[in-house]
Amino acid sequence: MYDVVIIGAGPAGLTAGLYAGRSKLKTLILEKISCGGQILLTEYIENYPGFKEPPLARDLMLDMEKQVKGLGVEILQEEVSGIKKDESGWIVKTDIAERISKSIIISVGSDPKRLGVEGEDLLIGKGVSYCATCDAPLFRGKQVAVIGGGDTAVEEALYLAKFCEKVFLVHRRDTLRAAEILRERVLGNDKITPVWDSVVVKISGKDKVDGMVLKNVKTKKEENIRCSGVFIYVGRAPATGFLADLVKLDEHGHILTDECMQTNKKGIFAAGDCRQKILRQVVTACSDGATAAFCIQRYLESLN
Numbered sequence: 212m213y214d215v216v217i218i219g220a221g222p223a224g225l226t227a228g229l230y231a232g233r234s235k236l237k238t239l240i241l242e243k244i245s246c247g248g249q250i251l252l253t254e255y256i257e258n259y260p261g262f263k264e265p266p267l268a269r270d271l272m273l274d275m276e277k278q279v280k281g282l283g284v285e286i287l288q289e290e291v292s293g294i295k296k297d298e299s300g301w302i303v304k305t306d307i308a309e310r311i312s313k314s315i316i317i318s319v320g321s322d323p324k325r326l327g328v329e330g331e332d333l334l335i336g337k338g339v340s341y342c343a344t345c346d347a348p349l350f351r352g353k354q355v356a357v358i359g360g361g362d363t364a365v366e367e368a369l370y371l372a373k374f375c376e377k378v379f380l381v382h383r384r385d386t387l388r389a390a391e392i393l394r395e396r397v398l399g400n401d402k403i404t405p406v407w408d409s410v411v412v413k414i415s416g417k418d419k420v421d422g423m424v425l426k427n428v429k430t431k432k433e434e435n436i437r438c439s440g441v442f443i444y445v446g447r448a449p450a451t452g453f454l455a456d457l458v459k460l461d462e463h464g465h466i467l468t469d470e471c472m473q474t475n476k477k478g479i480f481a482a483g484d485c486r487q488k489i490l491r492q493v494v495t496a497c498s499d500g501a502t503a504a505f506c507i508q509r510y511l512e513s514l515n
Contacts, residue, residue, distance in 0.1 A: 216312040221248025223483030224318035226500030232282030243290035247272030321447035330414035338420025343367035359444035365389040472503035
């Protein structure tokens, strides 16, 4: 029997583990892949406070993991498939075992959205990617395309430019949504060519990506662009599918909580990008995790 089981070991989950561990709660963190979550798809974290130079995402998460483990918090690599109520608390079912806990924090983050165009599913891992940090070295000296206009798309285009001969930045509008400092960097990079007012209608290639078909949303004209890789950053969707009807979600699948991070089910809390909120950043995920763990301590005291 655990006091709290935390599902997901990204910034929100690890911060929740930190606060739970310091409160001497018997705590288990379950993570299906590795500590850090989606933040590991980014090279540097430029907007996290306390660093004179932007820290490497992987180093920051490794330090968080070590800090949490140093408090005696258990971290296991297991994928959660469901949660159900039990007379003694909550049962968290994974691909390996069932864990019983008095409370739960759901901090599963989000997954990249797909374009849903012809060729995308067929060529995933064969030139279609959702992680430049992971795959950029595979495209050294080649032409690639980045789809999107937000912070992540621009950051990844800049990263790819370190390896690739040319990077097409394809955006459906005529101006980027990214922060001003990122816009200045990408528009000032000779290796990056913006393609405005355009959407992808097809990714071509048999065994690997060899190009894509773009359509101008204003003129409706289509053009073919040769490239060896297509990196897609058109938003994210919360990874809450395994919850079914357990807790209330908004129309996009984000978990609804109160200011204490508690869901509509007593004993179940949520933190991070999977929660309905205005801003999804590392620093706000950490804030959510701290709040959830603090409120769980008060919740457990009320049970006693």
